[in-house]
Amino acid sequence: MGAKIAMPDSDVIAVCGDGGFLMVCQDLATIKEYEIPVVICVLDNRRLGMVSQWQKLFYDKRMSHTDLGQSPDFVKLAESFGVSAERVEEPGEMRETVEKAILSGEPYLIDVIIDPEEILPMVPPGCGLTEIIGEYKVERETPGEILYKPIGKEKSGD
Numbered sequence: 001m002g003a004k005i006a007m008p009d010s011d012v013i014a015v016c017g018d019g020g021f022l023m024v025c026q027d028l029a030t031i032k033e034y035e036i037p038v039v040i041c042v043l044d045n046r047r048l049g050m051v052s053q054w055q056k057l058f059y060d061k062r063m064s065h066t067d068l069g070q071s072p073d074f075v076k077l078a079e080s081f082g083v084s085a086e087r088v089e090e091p092g093e094m095r096e097t098v099e100k101a102i103l104s105g106e107p108y109l110i111d112v113i114i115d116p117e118e119i120l121p122m123v124p125p126g127c128g129l130t131e132i133i134g135e136y137k138v139e140r141e142t143p144g145e146i147l148y149k150p151i152g153k154e155k156s157g158d
């Protein structure tokens, strides 16, 4: 919200995990009250993904308190604050939905359903960014574009 107020002529997109968003979702009231047209993309894997994958990979699968269980329906949650919202379940729907959200000129939430088991790439505990693991690499297809691309697989969707 601060970024959009500081730079009103720029498009601002907040990319959040579902766990992180749950800690601050009451700010949907603020964003609506002041009509701050930020697009919120909630990456929805129904869990505290980073912590859960540490438990799975490095702590002997001792899973503890990382399944978010009965999370809210984020689309209904946003709508209950008067904020428009939409759910995206297929990668190919993402670009069109983000464009629609930006063009709406209003605050907008996109609930992006992602695979809870898709845990890579990741930085292991105590390691630096150069020690990232996973069959992914960062590729630049056109100047300025950054994307993660699975090695040896075709690019699927956006």
Ligand SMILES: Cc1ncc(C[n+]2csc(CCOP(=O)(O)OP(=O)(O)O)c2C)c(N)n1
Residues within 6 Å of the ligand: 016, 017, 018, 019, 020, 021, 043, 045, 047, 048, 049, 050, 051
């Ligand atoms: C205020 C706060 N509490 C706890 C943490 C520890 N923490 C780091 S990542 C994470 C899980 C975040 O889950 P989510 O937002 O759903 O993102 P995901 O890893 O699933 O993409 C937690 C609890 C934190 N960084 N900040």
Ligand SMILES: [Mg+2]
Residues within 6 Å of the ligand: 017, 018, 019, 043, 044, 045, 046, 047, 048, 049
């Ligand atoms: Mg999550």
